Amino acid sequence: MSGRARVRARGSTPGHGARAVGNAPGDITVSVFLSLSHVYEVGISSGDGGHTFKETQGKDRQDFIDLGVCTREKLAHVKDCKTGSSGIPVRLVTNLFSLDLPQDWQLYQYHATYSPELASRRLRIALLYNHSILLDKAKAFDGTSLFLSEKLDQKVTELTCETQRGETIKITLTLTSELLSNSPVCIQFFSVIFRKIFKKLNMYQIGRNFYKPSEPVEIPQHKLSLWPGFAISVSYFESRLLFNADVSYKVLRNETVLEFMTDLCFRTGMSGFTEACQKQLVGLVVLTRYNNKTYRIDDIDWSVKPTHAFQKRGGSVVTYVDYYKQQYDITLSDLNQPVLVSLLKRKRTDHAEPQMVHLIPELCFLTGLTSQATSDFHLMKAVAEATRLSPMGRQQQLARLVDDMQRNQVARLELETWGLHFGSQISLNGRVVPSEKILLQDYTCQPASAADWSKDMRACKVLSSQPLNRWLIVCCNRAEDLMEAFLSCLRRVGSGMGFSVGYPKIIKVDETPAAFLRAIQLHVDPDVQLVMCILPSNQKNYYDSIKKYLSADCPVPSQCVLTRTLNKQGMMMSVATKIAMQMTCKLGGELWAVEIPLKSLMVVGIAICRDALNRDVAVVGFVASINSRITRWFSRCVLQKSAADIADCLKVCMTGALNKWYKSNHDLPARIVAYRYGVGDGQLKAVLEYEVPQLLSSVTECGSDARTSRLSLVVVRKRCLLRFFTETGRAVRNPPLGTVVDSEATRPEWYDFYLVNQLATRGTVSPIHYNVIYDDNALKPDHMQRLTFKLCHLYYNWPGIVSVPAPCQYAHKLTFLVAQSIHKEPSLELANNLFYL
Amino acid sequence: MAGLRTPSEDPEGAERRRDAQGQRAARCGRPARCGEQRVEQRGCAGVRGGASSSTGLGGALSQRFAFPGGNASYCWCNSVAGGNFEDVTPEKVIRFNPPLYKQRYQFVRDLVDRHEPKKVADLGCGDTKLLKLLKIYPCIQLLVGVDINEEKLHSNGHYLSPYLGEFVKPRDRDLTVTLYHGSVVERDSRLLGFDLITCIELIEHLDSDDLARFPEVVFGYLSPAMIVISTPNAEFNPLFPTVTLRDADHKFEWSRMEFQTWASQVADRYNYHVEFTGVGTPPAGSEHVGYCTQIGVFRKNSGKLAEPSVSQQPDQHVYKAVYTTSYPSLQQEKVLKFVLVGELLIQVDRLRLRHQRMLREQEKEQDPKAGGMDFSPAPHLLLGAVFTEAEKARIENSPKPFCEGEKFCIPLQRLLAYPKLHRLCADEERMRCLIADSVCLSSDGSAVVVDLHNSWDYRPEDN
Helix, strand or coil, X not given: CCHHHHHHHCCCCCCCCCCCCCCCCCCCCCCCCCECCCCCCCCCCCXXXXXXXXXXXXXXXXXXXXXXXXXXXXXXXXXXXXXXXXXXXXXXXXXEEEEECCCCCEEEEEEEEEECCCCCHHHHHHHHHCCHHHCCCCEEECCCEEEECCCCCCCEEEEEEECCCCCEEEEEEEEEEEEECCCHHHHHHHHHHHHHHHHHCCCEEECCEEECCXXXXXXXXXXXXXXXXXXXXXXXXXXXXXXXXXXXXXXXXXXXXXXXHHHHHHHHCCCCHHHHHHHHHCCCEEEECCCCCEEECCEEECCXXXXXXXXXXXXXXXXXXXXXXXXXXXXXXXXXXXXXXEEECCCCCCCCCCEEEEECHHHEEEECCCHHHHCCHHHHHHHHHHHCCCHHHHHHHHHHHHHHHHHCHHHHHHHHHCCCEEEXXXXXXXXXXXXXXXXXXXXXXXXXXXXXXXXXXXXXXXXXXXXXXXXXXXEEHHHHHHHHHHHHHHHHHHHHHCCCECCCEEEEECCCHHHHHHHHHHHCCCCCCEEEEEECCCCHHHXXXXXXXXXXXXCCCEEEEEHHHHHCCCCHHHHHHHHHHHHHHHCCCECCECCCCCCCEEEEEEEEEECCCCCCEEEEEEEEECCCCCCCEEEEEEEEECCCCCCCCHHHHHHHHHHHHHHHHCCCCCEEEEEEECCCCCCHHHHHHHHHHHHHHHHHHHXXXXXXXXXXXXXXXXXXXXXXXXXXXXXXXXXXXXXXXXXXXXXXXXXXXXXXXXXXXXXXXCCEEEEEEEECCCCCHHHHHHHHHHHCCCCCCCCCCCCCCHHHHHHHHHHHHHHHXXXXXXXXXXXXXXXXX | CCCCCCCCCCCCCXXXXXXXCCCCCCCCCCCCCCCCCCCCCCCCCCCCCCCCCCCCCXXXXXXXXXXXXXXXXXXXXXCCCCCCXXXXXXXXXXXXXXXXXXXXXXXXXXXXXXXXXXXXXXXXXXXXXXXXXXCCCCCCCEEEEEECCHHHHHHHHHHHCCCCHHHHCCECCCCEEEEEECCCCCCCHHXXXXXXXXXXXXXXXXXXXXXXXXXXXXXXXXXXXXXXXXXXXXXXXXXXXXXXXXXXXXXXXXXXXXXXXXXXXXHHHCCEEEEEEEECCCCCCCHXXXXXXXXXEEEECCHHHHCCHHHHCCCCCCCEEEEEEECXXXXXXXXXXXXXXXXXXXXXXXXXXXXXXXXXXXXXXXXXHHCCCCCCCCCCCCCCCCCCHHHHHHHHHCCCCEEECCEEEEEHHHHHHCHHHHHHCCCHHHHHHHHCCCCCECCCCCEEEEECCCCCCCCHHHC
């Protein structure tokens, strides 16, 4: 659907500029702006593609909805206590601050009615605010609901007042609710107060966060500015109300949309220009030059020019050029530019038609990054470097914020009026779970650092591997010498690992994607175990066409390597080692294991993302372990047409996995622990109500009376504002690997915990949030936490710990490959191999 | 959820109600600048589209804009807003279109446009709406508001902070905006030497003592190049339904004769000359009553010659600065550097892409079978800068970009020829200094050097 079609579909009446556009093709690329409040995972990338990780952030405040999903009360074993006890205690500083309220604090909500009825909200507000009864009280009123921190004498209060014109108006205030400080309404109310305070601190609100454009971090070579700021939230944690703030950066492009378009025009030429514009721009958020508002680009109207006239509210007609001159003293320089179309969401009256706004590209700046920019490794690296803050730096920013807040008289007053006291930074106790041993074929190692055990396993044999005898290398003539050198290196490394690599058939081709594909089509037969392609450039279509053909049309494991990667001086050995490990996995080998005390346990990872070409399609990745050692995996990927990021194919996938398990173990697993990754804000309820039953029904149908597997579902969330630090003297550092937090910073209504299993030398680690929403297994919290930690060691693409459990990381990698490159369901023949590494 | 807002009334109400608003008028300020409503962005959750209140949308929004910028017009219409007058059949109320307060502001804006003052002060600035309108003018470098109502200054101050966009495309010249709490009959040396001082609907709020001291402070002491004073015209009042003062806090409302007599005496005493005009034209048939708001524009006779006396005045700080903000501008080295590097890189990239395309086309000519792509621009889409003949000539006469292997070099002289860059920095040596740590220069420093090909160059055949 073109952008315009979508505009219509939403039921707007296009106004003045609404001539039908002959042809506005192109898919809508919805690329939500990026908030860099987390550490980038630049470290973990495959040798294949070099795509960087991209995360989007939802805009609506939906966490409240999730907080209403009280899952813990149904889990009897954690009803009273959900904390573990194993590990070494560690004192942690957080980025939480206490918000103290008087013991008996309540918020009183009144409903106001006017007689005679007043249409003007402003007049209603003015009359009530000026009434003597409310004069010195803390109050907030939106025209209907009045909030007071002190109760009025009566439940129903009648007030009389007079308008300027002498009319007498009767106002009736009826007490509707007395709200405790932990009620959702109250918490939302506090958020409003804090938003007000942040504005007083000279910060600008963009989306949900607050930024200081006066102190930008600049990346001129990429035309970017980063505005530092904070993401904040006020909410009720385990036992009290807390304020949470984390440093966040807003990405802003230092060019107008017009400059961006002109640039694009230079790059694409005229033929595909409008299409490319549509593709790159629609969905992005722009900031206008003459006010502080942001708009989402919903469409580009090429038929309207700045010299065209539009009708103003008063009925008069004015051209855009004249309007901006008169209103803002801005002279438009390019009279041929099109206009951007944005639909305004109406908040108050949802049923009303959306308003359509025309924006002039010359006066709009792009915020966030285009999809093109996020796939630019250099750019993303520069951004990550500029925004990376050490724990110390982060702590300093927080201290500065608190200081600003306490020094600002207006801010202080605002808090005081409502009886709020902004308190101290919260410290809490965490535990560090013991480190894990890595089991190899004939050697067990206790790695020096869990973050990277590649050195520890040098010259060790992997658990198992298939000898590679029949395989192809496709490369272009230019890369022949390089390829030969690499091949001998690969064979040497392979034999050390116990992975026997035979001599391949080598096919030399021209330097075009089509030539590569043709060669593969010609030479791949059912006997071929693996195809390796030495790619001359990281142009996406090389990689995509190869992966598409070899994953879906003709299922054979494939390995792509960039010439550039092989060219790196002195890196050949480590590159070859990494690739040898990937190839082992792609052929169904196992690299290493950790000790899993639970026997007959299946772990499952589920991840969902959107197809890059067709946003209506959700890509569901499902990866399940099929042996007790958790070293062999069954991977499926299903494309489903749906608007929500909720999977509806889980029953099929689960049944497939259980059958596979049964085949290799001759029994069903006693326990299943599933990790669900990629749950958006506000979707927790849907996961509980739609996904859990799918899994359960598969488990019940496959099971017998004698044995039915018990299921647990854990929601894994990477994106959270929370940070933990350890304090040593005056310095703060990242907490050690394996730090578990299951009190104070968690939520009373959930069985949840945080786990830190990232090692950052320069940045700040972000803890991962685990929320056990369904739990038949009734494992002790200690065991659940340790199992989760163990699973983070089993991602074969990286000889070290990863931030989420391996099944999640596998499922994510699989969906990413399918969503970005394949756009089809990969063949089931590959399901037993980790073909997507 | 309640937007925490200050009291306010129906924005589009009749002038009558508007002027009747300032109930708690203080000595010298106008507490509510009658009716111009602060458009407050509601503090509620996630408004991305931003526009949540009923006015003040930033984009050119179809059918939603009030004032057509035209001159005063009015209409007789049935009274509506807010309800019904008892036992009166639909009454005739005067409404101005655009609303009168907007016409007054437009009057000031026109003056600023014409005279391009550098330093402007608004006495009795109230909710700072006029200042907000004036801050967009590039000529103004110092903008000051004074009011007796400190609370109002506190709560409205941050509306005067720079727009986010002004950090990306900064102004040419510095601008500082300051709000002072104080009375207009007190002398504060920080208001000396201004080019324009406006007193919009101010004097009628002054009691007789203050009114007597007002000329001596504003004309005698502050003595700016130009003063604008507006006040209600009492002769217009009979056209309103009830004949009283327009606002409870008004101490007086003058006829044209009264105002002009006072103004002429003041002008004479302090060596100004005054011209009278107004906004809010009366309805047909009532032309004799004159404008609804009468305005006197005072200009100093001696022009700018009187300025040296300013420095001789001792510093006298009686006002309390409530809010102050400085705008980023090209006069600040850091900002200039940022903008220059940004513009330069845009230009460099354009030249690089143009060169690439040229190479591609050359290749195609040599190899006819590879052709097929059409690069001729469609005539209806002409984006980007269009140069004048003189600019074109300057660009063509400057040294051309060239290639050294995979490196693409653009001489600084060439870059300086482009108007957008020339505007920022006209001197090669200065340009070199400003960009040196942000871009790669050739060994002799005469050219910017970049890679001819980027891995992320968008190619049409990619899709």
